[in-house]
Amino acid sequence: MVGLPGAGKSTWVGAQLTGTHTVVSKDHWPRARHREARQRRVVATLLAEGVSVVVDNTSPSAAERAPLVALARAAGVPVRAVFLDVPVEVCRARNDARPGSARVPLVGLYAAAGRLEPPDPAEGFDRVDVLR
Ligand SMILES: Nc1ncnc2c1ncn2[C@@H]1O[C@H](COP(=O)(O)OP(=O)(O)OP(=O)(O)O)[C@@H](O)[C@H]1O
Ligand SMILES: [Mg+2]
Incomplete structure (x- = not known):
């Protein structure tokens, strides 16, 4: 996912991929250390077991996506990017409407917007879907 x-x-994941894919997210361990490395280990283990992941x-930049693309390549499985292309002001309004515990700090939203690069097949994706 990118967005x-x-x-x-x-x-979208809940509506489209429940039942077929195991969801991995750093959000599952908000306070853990080395969340990035931990996520990669979990993804690699699941792919090795033949599980779709x-x-x-948010994965806004190509640099942040590259390790995940590499894991899929190493496992020999196809890799797809699904980009939810939603204007930052719409994201801001939705974020503002969230309950306090679920609200993302505005600086995080705008930092992600600043890093955002639409996913491109040249990164190694077999398929790129852009949803507006
Ligand atoms: N297609 C949609 N149209 C309108 N509102 C939506 C749509 N999809 C999700 N929302 C609403 O937008 C808010 C954010 O949705 P969601 O939690 O799925 O975003 P997210 O991309 O997972 O955010 P985060 O990166 O912070 O986890 C929620 O209140 C959700 O109900
Ligand atoms: Mg989310």
Whole structure:
């Protein structure tokens, strides 16, 4: 998944991939150390077991996606990017409407917007879907 906080990634995953994919997200361990490395280990283990995986993080930049693409390549499985292309102001409005505990700090939203690069097949994706 690729998309700003509040873009609707988790909602889309819940509607589209429940039952076929195991959801991995750094959000599952908000306070753990080395969350990035831990996520990679979990993804690698699941792929080695033959499980289909969806990574539900913002992953706004190609650099942040590259390790995940590499894991899929190493496992010999196809890798797809689903980009929820939602304007930052729409994400901001949705974020503002969230309950306090679920609200992302505005600086996090705008930092992600600043890093955002639409996923491109040249990164190694077999398929790129852009949803508006
Ligand atoms: N297609 C949609 N249209 C309108 N509102 C939506 C849509 N999808 C999700 N929302 C609403 O937007 C808010 C954010 O959705 P969601 O939690 O799925 O975003 P997210 O991309 O997973 O955010 P985060 O990166 O912070 O986890 C929720 O209140 C959700 O109900
Ligand atoms: Mg989410």
